[in-house]
Amino acid sequence: MNNTTPNPILILGGTGKTGRRLAERLTAQGLPVRIGSRSGTPRFDWEVPATWGLAMQGVSAVYISYYPDLAVPGAAEVIGAFARLAVQNGINRLVLLSGRGEVEAQRSEEMLKASGADWTILRCAWFSQNFSEGFLVESLAEGEVALPVGNVGEPFIDADDIADVAIAVLTEPGHVGQLYELTGPRLLSFADAVAEIGKAAGRDIRFVRISHDEFTAAVAAHDLPPEFAWLLNELFTEVLDGRNETLTDGVQRVLGRQPRDFSTYATETAASRIWSN
Numbered sequence: 001m002n003n004t005t006p007n008p009i010l011i012l013g014g015t016g017k018t019g020r021r022l023a024e025r026l027t028a029q030g031l032p033v034r035i036g037s038r039s040g041t042p043r044f045d046w047e048v049p050a051t052w053g054l055a056m057q058g059v060s061a062v063y064i065s066y067y068p069d070l071a072v073p074g075a076a077e078v079i080g081a082f083a084r085l086a087v088q089n090g091i092n093r094l095v096l097l098s099g100r101g102e103v104e105a106q107r108s109e110e111m112l113k114a115s116g117a118d119w120t121i122l123r124c125a126w127f128s129q130n131f132s133e134g135f136l137v138e139s140l141a142e143g144e145v146a147l148p149v150g151n152v153g154e155p156f157i158d159a160d161d162i163a164d165v166a167i168a169v170l171t172e173p174g175h176v177g178q179l180y181e182l183t184g185p186r187l188l189s190f191a192d193a194v195a196e197i198g199k200a201a202g203r204d205i206r207f208v209r210i211s212h213d214e215f216t217a218a219v220a221a222h223d224l225p226p227e228f229a230w231l232l233n234e235l236f237t238e239v240l241d242g243r244n245e246t247l248t249d250g251v252q253r254v255l256g257r258q259p260r261d262f263s264t265y266a267t268e269t270a271a272s273r274i275w276s277n
């Protein structure tokens, strides 16, 4: 008798913003998944390469969401090492979650390609969910967001769209060797985004532009690690300099539909009262 149960798809960052949504979608379609994270079984830790081999044993494909961020120097070497190990273990199908306009993220993409894998790259804009599942949620609930960023437009993308694209490229043919640049349908400044969230939440939430030094001091006052301040400063100063102020058609190319608008995200998320005081 043939064993028809497919091998699981390993989802790195499988409890995070995009990974959790991808795992839910695959499971709903009856497809087996393995969560790759420090809380997964077996445990997967980017900082402990000895955990990688066991986590990838017997899987058919890997969705690679790196932590903390592909913008961190050295991320490309880690992605390269992981991808080569996967290929050595006979796992060729690798899908990388990447970021737009980031030197180290684009180096990571090249490392993935050089590994010999059947690759697909999802090069994404800032996630809308950074406002509800990331570092901004607390300040929004407190009623004031202070960031070292001015009037730069960012085409925020909804993590639900990324998960829809990810399941399509992992389960349908025709996506090997493709790079999809994924943005939302509209450019918003951070001040615009905060204003939309305030409107959806039915309360006044202020946006204040601060200097990098003020931001670094604020991060330190919250007892967050200095690397975190470095990363955010890098993202706000280097990457949010206008280089990503364009819309792309990646979501349409894969899904044949428009990406979700930020206002839909804000309205739906506000209903959970996460931004209420």
Ligand SMILES: NC(=O)c1ccc[n+]([C@@H]2O[C@H](COP(=O)([O-])OP(=O)(O)OC[C@H]3O[C@@H](n4cnc5c(N)ncnc54)[C@H](OP(=O)(O)O)[C@@H]3O)[C@@H](O)[C@H]2O)c1
Pocket (backbone or CB within 6 Å): 012, 013, 014, 015, 016, 017, 018, 019, 036, 037, 038, 039, 040, 044, 045, 046, 047, 065, 066, 067, 068, 069, 070, 071, 097, 098, 099, 100, 124, 125, 126, 127, 130, 134
């Ligand atoms: N956020 C954005 O706007 C954005 C935009 C473009 C690209 N990206 C890229 O997307 C990737 C994910 O970013 P994100 O903000 O969405 O984070 P996220 O997926 O929400 O991060 C959390 C996930 O990472 C896991 N994790 C944490 N530390 C880990 C470790 N040492 N080893 C293995 N897993 C670990 C967590 O599980 P455990 O706690 O169980 O380990 C959890 O599943 C990054 O590489 C980033 O460059 C993000």
